[in-house]
Amino acid sequence: MQDKVTLLREKWAEALESGKYEQCRGMYRSGEKRCALGILTDVAKKYGFLTQKQYDEIDTAGLENEIVGNYSGVYRVGAHNDRGMSFPEIAAKLRNGDYDK
Numbered sequence: 001m002q003d004k005v006t007l008l009r010e011k012w013a014e015a016l017e018s019g020k021y022e023q024c025r026g027m028y029r030s031g032e033k034r035c036a037l038g039i040l041t042d043v044a045k046k047y048g049f050l051t052q053k054q055y056d057e058i059d060t061a062g063l064e065n066e067i068v069g070n071y072s073g074v075y076r077v078g079a080h081n082d083r084g085m086s087f088p089e090i091a092a093k094l095r096n097g098d099y100d101k
Contacts, residue, residue, distance in 0.1 A: 024038070036087060
């Protein structure tokens with residue numbers, strides 16, 4: 001059985017690759033748009049890692065503490081998103097373990 005972080009990262013990568021989301025920068029959500037971390041919060045809520053209240057109040061520290069434990073890669077994902085990296089590029093880095101280094 002996959003551990004929580006591995007399962008969540010896989011679902012996150014799938015969502016990033018899905019084409020369902022329009023990308024925004026500098027914030028988790030802007031209307032229907034999401035940044036890569038905003039997609040993470042959507043996925044985390046969908047799979048029961050976050051309650052609705054946590055989802056509504058989440059910030060970067062909350063992402064680390066509530067969803068992924070001490071996974072420092074989450075900060076690099078946000079930086080890559082805000083610097084213009086596409087969702088498929090971010091998903092590829094997640095799958096390749098680039099954020100684990």
